[in-house]
Amino acid sequence: MANKIPRVHAREQDAKTRIKNFDEVSYGYSADEAMLEASRCLNCKNPRCVNDCPVNIDIPEFISQIAKNNFAKAAETVAQYSSLPAVCGRVCPQETQCEGSCILGIKNEPVAIGKLERFIADWSRENNLNFLEKKENNGKRIAVIGSGPAGLTCAYDLAKIGYNVTIFEALHETGGVLAYGIPEFRLPKKTVVAHEIENLKKIGVQIETNVIIGRTFTIEQLLDEEKFDAVFIGTGAGLPKFMNINGENLNGVMSANEFLTRANLMKAFDENYDTPIYVGKKAVVVGGGNVAMDAARTALRLGAEVAIVYRRTEVELPARREEVIHAKEEGINFNMLTNPVEIIGDEKGWVKEIRCVRCTLGDPDSSGRRSPVVIPDSEFNIETDVVIMALGTSPNPLIASTTKGLQINKYKCIVVDDEGRTSRAGVFAGGDVATGAATVILAMGAGRKAANAIDKYLNQQ
Amino acid sequence: MYKIENKENIAENIFRMDIVAPYIAKSAFPGQFVIVRTHEQGERIPLTVCDFDKDKGTVTLVVQVLGASSKKICEKNQGEYIADITGPLGNPSEFINISDEQLKSKKFLFIAGGLGSAPVYPQVKWLSMHDVKPDVIIGAKTKNMMIFETEMKSFAENVFAATDDGSYGFKGLVTDMLDDLIVNQNKKYDEIVAIGPMIMMKFVSLATKKYKIKTTVSLNSIMVDGTGMCGACRVNVGGETKFTCVDGPEFDGHYVDFDEALRRQMMYRNQEHQANCKCM
Structure with a gap:
């Protein structure tokens, strides 16, 4: 039975090595690995994965083409639905979309649809395949x-x-x-x-x-x-959101947008680029989404000891699961059920500590997630040089x-x-x-x- | 890539450059700024717009060699190109929305410190085009760092020069000159616009608070994108956090927390110092 094969895990850079560089964490599948993983797909008659894909890629079709070593056909199938498969294969939250509804996931692990999408997109780029077609110019x-x-x-x-x-x-x-x-x-x-x-x-x-x-x-x-x-x-x-708590304009407090823009767009991590970036020795990232994970892991790679502060529990973290796992492997410290109330500075106006309270989870709020309730008299301070706010935009x-x-x-x-x-x-x-x-x-x-x-x-x- | 149509050394380490950027020239107003990136590895640096020529499609910038990045722009020659210029950013000066009738009833004083003459110039020029002749104080450390005096004279009612060392005009700071105009020369002003180093804008604002004259300042906060995305330019105005790039750059000087603004300018001082050591 096809579904007896365990999910093929894509090879990754070792955590100890990758925290010292900015190269991609996952190497993705080799052709053999991709074909093996593709062979796990049951090719359901009523594929739920397709319904849960926001652009309704014909997932069973492209996966069965990969399984048959018919990569060009698989790439063409994906290209019919998505113009950015190499991006989506890497950054989509597959566990709540296509992979989340995969039948195999009920008893075992779902088919690695994201990794297969990435494989076929990378393969088609590396082989200079393109499916660009353009109709006659209509003048508009x-x-x-x-x-x-x-x-x-x-x-x-x-x-x-x-x-x-x-x-x-x-x-x-x-x-x-x-x-x-x-x-x-x-x-x-x-x-x-x-x-x-x-x-x-x-x-x-x-x-x-x-x-x-x-x-x-x-x-x-x-x-x-x-x-x-x-x-x-x-x-x-x-536009970045801030918490409107005391001390937010101290030197060393910044939005994740600023921090990531300096690192990604301006390439401040590369010494050949002029834009400065500051992480200090210790950094605290506030928030639990993908942006929080990205900021935390960037700060870590720039040499800081990093803690994430999030007011709910790990179950509610909105980040992709793979990013949370990677962040943990890399040594990011997760402080769950914790919410900042104030940022404390030194006499020169630089961040020294962040004051937080502990929370428990109460009843679900309008988003359906259980909302955090502050535990009285639970204040405590975390020493830090930098606070990065990743609270949404x-x-x-x-x-x-x-x-x-x-x-x-x-x-x-x-x-x-x-x-x-x-x-x-x-x-x-x-x-x-x-x-x-x-x-x-x-x-x-x-x-x-x-x-x-x-x-x-x-x-x- | 954007061409440097014209480059002129107008004072010690201060350069005036006309950049070919027709979109910006067409849409810029006094009070706005642009972001410039000299080369592929360069920083995005905010610079105030000093002038713009819609017909020629050029934008005039004035740059002083202060650190590694400003040095790199100033090393570019006439006829060469900079990688990027984007804008106009920020809000135009408030007075461009006031009717000519109302404008004529007001006496403006501009206080330009150091490089602040560059952003003050288009404002004075604009007012003059609307039949309003303001007074201008131009302050500089010393005579050979004084810029835009001649240009300003063609649009202003009076131009008062002040140098810290007394090598030219009034001897003293712009705030001393202001006191002299108001106390000794009995000048009356309805509105003051002060643009220059943060510390100058702080002390001008303190002085004008005493004289109860509305004062506008233009902040030169640290920025990355200049479009409201990064929040590096956060400034406390009247107890509220504002973004200099999208809410400013001009604010009521009597409400700006200058001590915080001065401190926030120091955010990357260590890194900048290292960069200067590498580059100078």
Whole structure:
């Protein structure tokens, strides 16, 4: 029986070695390993994994092609559904999506769908395969704002069916969160991310970096003066949240966005780059999501002793499980049921300690997670030089505040309907800017949906 | 890549550069800033916009050699290229939203310290174009570090020069000059805009609080992206945390916690010192 084969674990850099470098942790599968793992798939008649994939990749089909050593066919299958498989194979929370509903997971371990997706995407890149096809140019112009997962997907889908697409990116580099947020050791920039951007350029997408919509141009200017026929806003959720506790402006307190941007986008970990970064001897990261894990593991690699402080328990950690496991293997100290109440500085205004309280779990809150309840008189201090706040992000209000008639909700997210249409005709949005901080794959799904809606809208004009 | 159309050494270690950046030139207003990255390995550094020419498509920046990164920009020659320039960032000066009628009823005093003359210049120019002639104090350490005096004179009512060492104009700090204008020369001002080193803006704000004159300052906080993403530029204004990049860079000087702002500027001093040792 196929399901008697245990899940094939991808080889990884040893924890002791990898905490001294920024190279990717997982080596991924070899061809033999991939075929063995693929052979575990039961090829269900009613595949639940497909339903739980936000872009509904035909998972059993591409896996059965891998099992048959028919890699090109497998790659082609994946490419029909996803323009960023090498990214998603690495950063999707598979355990709550495709792998979470795998039948094998009931009694044993689910098929490693993420690792297989990564394998086939890497294989197709290394073998210079591409499935780029472009229909005849239809002469219509689309402005895509933001070059993160939502914008890249929307641009790709529209360019394929003949639109002239220009992406406007505020930073000097493309990729959005893939460039500034996710570290090199999870997502290699030069190979994986750069390749996806190159593919976009190959099908004619223009990319203008250093353009901030809302400042350099407004949406109105794009539509009225620059004569774009439609606009897609995929600007993500870039604004960091802080706790509003005492001591948050001390030297040594920073957002995970700042810390990770310095490390990832500005490459401050590399001594050949000029941007400074500070981790001190000890660092505390507040939060339990992927960004918290990324910040903690980056600080560790820069030489700090790192503790994570999270107010719920390990069960509620929103981070991908693989990242939590990796962080633990690497020696990150996890302080669960702990919440900061104050940051204490020395006489010069630098962080010295973080004051926390212990919590227990109470009744579930609106998110369905059990909410933390503070234990009275449980205050204690953790000595630290740096505090990194990884508490989530909200959308940048710049575009909403400079675009007439663009409706936003109380979380500052742009309001869209099921198809990605905003309150303004010709203006579409999707990804974190509409939903608040979520995942790469959900942003991609939203970018695709909006591309369809844009095509429909312009065909009706 | 963005071309350096023109480069001029305007004072000791201070350079004026016109960068070809038509999008920014078209959309910039006084009070805003840009972020520049000189080369692939460079930092993103915020610089105030000194002037912009919509027809030529150029943006004028003024840079003083202070550390490793500013040195690298200043080493670039006319005709060469910088890797990136992005903007305009931050909010335009508040007065550009005021009607000309209202503007004419106000007497403005600008206080420019050191490199602060660069961001003050487009504001004075803009007001002058709207038939408002402000007074300007230009302060510098010494005569050969005084910049923009001639340019400022063509748009201002009065330009008062002050040097710390008395080598040119009034001898003393800009705050001494301010006291002299108000106490001895009996000048009346409705609004003051002070731009220069953080410590100067602190003491100007303390002085104008005493005179009860509304004072706007432009902060030069540490930043990475300049679009609200990193929060490195957090500043306490009237007990609330603001981001210099998106909420500023101009704030009411009477509400800014300058001691915190001065301390936060020191965040990367050690690393900067090391970089300077490597580069100088």
